[in-house]
Amino acid sequence: MATLVATPAKPTDYSYLRKLVFNLSQNVLDPSRDYLFETRLARLLRNQGLTHVEELVQLLQLRKDPRLEKAVAEAMTINETSFFRDGRPFEVLRTELLPRMIDARKHQRSLRLWSAASSSGQEAYSIAMLLREHFPQLLGWKIRIEGTDLCTEVVHKAQSATYHRIEMNRGLPARHIVRYFDHLGEDWVVKKEIRDLCNFRAANLCAPPLPFTEPFDVIFLRNVMIYFSMDTRKTLLQGIHKLLAPDGVLFLGASEQPVDPALWKAVITGGTCHFLPK
Numbered sequence: 001m002a003t004l005v006a007t008p009a010k011p012t013d014y015s016y017l018r019k020l021v022f023n024l025s026q027n028v029l030d031p032s033r034d035y036l037f038e039t040r041l042a043r044l045l046r047n048q049g050l051t052h053v054e055e056l057v058q059l060l061q062l063r064k065d066p067r068l069e070k071a072v073a074e075a076m077t078i079n080e081t082s083f084f085r086d087g088r089p090f091e092v093l094r095t096e097l098l099p100r101m102i103d104a105r106k107h108q109r110s111l112r113l114w115s116a117a118s119s120s121g122q123e124a125y126s127i128a129m130l131l132r133e134h135f136p137q138l139l140g141w142k143i144r145i146e147g148t149d150l151c152t153e154v155v156h157k158a159q160s161a162t163y164h165r166i167e168m169n170r171g172l173p174a175r176h177i178v179r180y181f182d183h184l185g186e187d188w189v190v191k192k193e194i195r196d197l198c199n200f201r202a203a204n205l206c207a208p209p210l211p212f213t214e215p216f217d218v219i220f221l222r223n224v225m226i227y228f229s230m231d232t233r234k235t236l237l238q239g240i241h242k243l244l245a246p247d248g249v250l251f252l253g254a255s256e257q258p259v260d261p262a263l264w265k266a267v268i269t270g271g272t273c274h275f276l277p278k
């Protein structure tokens with residue numbers, strides 16, 4: 001086996017890592033933030049028995065190991081999320097959009113929602129709690145909330161449905177904690193009635209085709225396109241447009257916009273904006 005020499009990372013190492021991350025996740029990393037490689041890859045380095053980013057780059061170049069490359073791309077994702085994040089989209093869903101959709105689907109009795117880039121699952125579980133809390137008429141309907149994310153570690157956390165006290169303190173009304181979670185030491189576990197509405201799996205939004213073919217009534221695609229190039233956003237939103245029901249709704253993050261206004265009608269209501277397919 002080749003001897004690996006530990007020396008500080010060079011600009012070419014960072015540039016190699018930036019390209020690798022882009023190829024695997026389409027996340028565009030700014031060179032001014034190269035220092036983040038040191039912190040975000042620290043655990044991966046330890047697990048590989050390495051101490052410096054440069055050693056990791058040498059290993060990547062030597063082995064061309066797809067699993068290690070994938071682990072690097074996943075370690076560089078930003079998984080920040082919280083229950084009922086940004087509040088208003090959930091309010092608009094509850095007060096305006098869902099009543100109309102539920103009425104329109106009263107014969108087929110089914111609803112499909114997608115938390116695309118679901119991170120550790122709080123967004124999908126928030127939607128599930130909202131449905132159970134405010135729409136008792138949906139009992140007996142076929143409800144599917146899909147959650148997908150590139151990063152397998154957060155997908156596993158979403159599947160475990162287990163959250164620490166600190167995560168619970170961010171955005172969850174007390175009555176939801178009591179009603180929809182079981183206490184387990186320092187952690188809280190989402191109750192089965194909510195878990196059963198949600199399904200999580202790993203999927204890359206930028207490696208076509210998109211992971212579904214059946215249309216959705218609501219898609220949450222929030223706080224992920226900020227990491228993508230304009231071209232990637234455009235291609236992704238074309239795919240998302242095809243996957244929305246004709247009367248479906250798309251939510252983006254507060255700082256995100258559809259790239260192609262010809263495809264979307266923006267509706268500003270309830271202090272937030274959602275998008276309808278044209």
Ligand SMILES: C[S@@+](CC[C@H](N)C(=O)[O-])C[C@H]1O[C@@H](n2cnc3c(N)ncnc32)[C@H](O)[C@@H]1O
Binds near residue numbers: 078080082148154
């Ligand atoms: C900041 S979190 C947003 C989570 C949630 N949507 C929210 O708004 O709270 C961004 C998520 O996008 C995921 N992500 C980044 N690139 C992705 C890609 N190409 N495909 C799927 N998910 C991706 C990351 O792993 C991360 O969990």
